[in-house]
Amino acid sequence: MKRKIKTSRIVLVLILLGIFTYAYFVGVECVYLKYFHIICPGCGMTRAVRELMHLNLSGAFTYHPMVFSLPVILLYILADGKLFNRKFIDNTILIMIGVGFVINYVIKLMNFLT
Secondary structure, three states: OHHHHHHHHHHHHHHHHHHHHHHHHHOOOOHHHHHHOOOOOOOOHHHHHHHHHOOOHHHHHHHOHHHHHHHHHHHHHHOOOOOOOOHHHHHHHHHHHHHHHHHHHHHHHHHHHO
């Protein structure tokens, strides 16, 4: 049973990487922006990953500062939610990432609406 859970997590990560790869080569448009006419919390993430793949760290940060949290999130998924030996540290890191996404979204939303 435990092996099945691990395999599903690997499949999830591969699907996410596949989506980013597809978006990288095809250049998809934000569906949320297209239909709701407002930016989403992840707006700019594909462009940030593209810049990161070209080793342009400042460009990646400009498009979406939380792009650097993606490896931590992927490792968290693969490690079955146990990156460290203490659950408190894992939860603290996830909360910090979540707060970072919220702060980034609020700032981008304020700039978008003005």
